[in-house]
Amino acid sequence: MSQAAIQNSSATTANAEFDVELRQVCKLFNNETVVRGVDLGIRRGEFFSILGPSGCGKTTTLRLIAGFDTPSAGEVLIQGRRMNAMPPYRRPVNTVFQSYALFSHLTAWENVAFGLRLQKHTKAEIQQRVDEALKLVKMDGFAKRFPAQLSGGQQQRVALARALVNRPTVLLLDEPLGALDLKLRKEMQVELANLHRELALTFVMVTHDQEEALCLSDRIAVMNQGIIEQIDTPERIYQQPKTPFVADFIGDTNLFHGKIEGFYPTTLWVVTETGLKVKAKQPEAGNTLTSGTVVLSVRPETVQLSLTPCNDDRNCFEGRLQDVMYLGTHVHFQVQLLSGDRLTVMRSNSPTNLPSADTPIYVSWSAQDCLALPL
């Protein structure tokens, strides 16, 4: 049904490379704006993640694409066709729910066959495609089981097969691995990545797990309070965050609020609220900052610790070591600067001859590792 619907499409002016496009989409629930003007284009064949804290509107955004909710304003386009008023059963997308939402009165096989049976395919074709889909998710040995007889990971696979068997244009995943334990989650991450590669489908995943988003996605949209803060590749999201929220939400970082005191082509001089004079990097070419308040972001792994003051042009401040946390592969140090700021430092080497709480310790980082973000 979806195939036929797509063909007689009333083509809007749309970018052909996008499978899903949201234009200035807003969603209100009971006078509360959950999504505030989201603009995004999801490319064909891309693994796209919407990442954000709970309550940021990411699941609502996914539901707007799936058609369970309709936008209060703006446009939703799938393959260039306006979908605003299209009910979910006519959209060429399928969803994997966080809670799986398997039909408990049907076996795994019947669950997967549900969509195909509604589309009135021949028995032989249904049989073949369902078997294929179950094999794809390695559940071919469990076809006759009921959902309650399957483990969480197995139910997850059936839910995936049930969505994929309909050959949707876009596969929507709502926190697909959220209910699995850590080890299983890692396993399924690999399998999701493999499936995406094999099927060359457009995947849109909603998650609050930054690690999951970073390792699976081609591009990530970071969402906060109903707006998209940044859409970028995982590397750029981590290394070039555009807003203080993104810098803070993705990975660990140290943030300083401050004012620009001066600038030179590539370096900014910033005085923080606590009085530290810090050299920082301009955020982006073409987006040069010259004055005003900024937030500085310094990743803990870029900070060096030493017992003597450094004599190069790096940012260097004196402090006292307050806390050491051993985390297996690396160590977290909490340093209280003389200015009153607390700084987290991450080193991979395990600590030897640590200074006591009253000997001076020096933290330093280069201007290149200190990102200035406009407020």
Added chain:
Amino acid sequence: MNSTSNRPLSWPWLSLIAIGLFGFMYFPILVLAFYSFNDSKYSTGWKGFTWKWYVAFLNDSRILTALANSLIVAFFAVGIAAVVGTLMAVGLARYRFPGKQVYQGTAYLPLIIPDIAIAVATLVFLAAIAIPVSGGLIQLSLGTVISAHVVFCLSYVAIVVSTRINDLNPHLEEAALDLGATPTQAFMQVLLPELMPAIVSGCLLAFVLSLDDFLIASFTAGGGSSTLPMEIFSRIRTGVKPDINALSVVLILSTGFLFAIAEYLRYRSERKRFS
């Protein structure tokens, strides 16, 4: 450490209490069953074993008519309540509409209102409004008993079904819509089968209660449309006859049988799904 929940029972007085309680509950029924085989017109001494009271009530056309009336009432009242009650529970659980709070508050009232109040209210309503307004078209009959029974059957079905709905995954229908089902198909092929065990057990409960009801039926039934409890009551005023004992034993066994079947069906479906 021993688990306290599974230790062997070691207090003899506890089993004495248990035996006493079971005796209190079921001894009268045993006595009743015993006298239904007594070859004597009066429930006094044992005069030998007989089937004749069973044969007697099976040949009693008034009892059979009353039994048929009871079954007709229960069948139609439960049938109507099953459809309306299920839709009511689904509507209350899944949709928002103005006045929902009020609806929710009053939907289960018939479970709390005393039967006698429902009985009197229904009779007054029928006599003062329905019969005059319809110009005599509506008369006290089996039909009026059915409509009065629908009132409480509806609440029982709705309450059992709504408990089950609240346990269901709220995304089930969305999953069905997502896979290409229209809202009607989603209801018929997903929600209804998921709710079926609850609908069946709600219906069984309502069926037994309807079969059992004396009060409401005796207020709303017309002449010649006695239900079984009404017929039994009218006979018992002139002394307990052994054929009534026999009838009671058959009733107990058949409702027990009905429940055994329902339990078996439920057990089979649960084992299939929740083992």
